[in-house]
Amino acid sequence: MIAMIGAAIAPGIAILSYFYLRDSLEPEPISMVIRSFVFGMLLVIPIMVLQYIMQNEWNWQGGLVADVVQSAVVEEFFKWMVIFFTAYKHVEFDEPYDGIVYAVAVSLGFATLENLFYLIINGLNIAFWRALLPVSSHALFAVWMGYYLGRAKFSNSRKKERTFLWLSIALPIGLHALYNAIFLSVQNWIVVIVPFMLLLWWQGLKKVQRAHEYSSKKLSSRPQ
Template sequence: MIAVIGAAIAPGIAILSYFYLRDNLQPEPISMVIRTFIFGVLLVFPVMVLQYIMQTEWNWRSEFVADVVQSAVVEEFFKWMVVYFTAYKHVEFDEPYDGIVYAVAVSLGFATLENLFYLLINGLDIAFWRALLPVSSHALFAVWMGYYLGRAKFSGTARKEAGYLWISVGLPISLHAVYNAIFLATQHWLVLIVPFMAVLWWQGLKKVQRAHDFGSKTLTSRPH
């Protein structure tokens, strides 16, 4: 049991630590990051209930549409809502990279408890693949979400803010939908998922650097 819990928690903590330690401008209070992570953990339960209701009560004509709505739309939208209402409006959200930190914290809280449930049911044999694919993909979808939340927060105009906010929720849903589609579309999913994840990491790390660059400009332009 201890081994299963450790294997379930370790990937999420490791990835969150990586993105948190990349915040070299004005690091967020660790208490805020932990709180946001816990919100992500708690989010699993209402999402699971909603997904169960949708799966049993809704008459889906397409497995793909059902999977996209029940997984990609529901999970990413509710994670976005948690970040928006608990972190986006908080005084500690004071530079663009903070969006990435808080979005990743919520997503990895969600992914960590989900991962624990999977490992308790299926055992440690799938722990490596769970860490490599579902857990890290949740974090990478969150990087895109957080990057555009950061751009929205410091956009300067209401119109730009609204545009970036729409992107911050729409893009993670789209990426999550593509991720799910790869597993549904073909038995040879490994051929597609490897380049897809490589591009996610590559572009995600570029978003991290851009958030830092934008944050540096934002901080230097503020009156002292």
């Protein structure tokens, strides 16, 4: 059981540590990051209950549209809501890169507890693939979410803020939906998912670099 718990939490902690340590300008309080991670974990049960109701009470079973709504829309929307109300409005969210830190923390909290449940049900033999695909994909969807939340928070007009807020929820849902569609619609999915994940990492790291540059400009413009 200890090995299973370790295998479930290690990928999330490792990926979160990477994105947290990239915040070299003005790192967030570790207590805030842990809090966001815990909030993400707390989302798992209500989301699972809602998905169960959608599948069994509302009879939304099977099909690409049902899967997209139950997984991509529900999960990314609730993660976005938690980030918006617990981090976006917080005083510690004081530079653009912070959006990525908090979004990744919430998403990996969710992915880590979800991963533990999957390993308990299916065993340790799937731990490597769970770390490589679902856990890391949750983090990468969160990079896009956090990047645009950071742009929204420090935009210079209400119109730009609304646009970036819209992008911060729409793009992660779209990426998550595409990720799910690959598994549902492509017979030899491994041929497609590998380049898709590589593209996600490449674009995600570019977003990290851009957010870091925006943060550097933001901090340098502060009164001394």
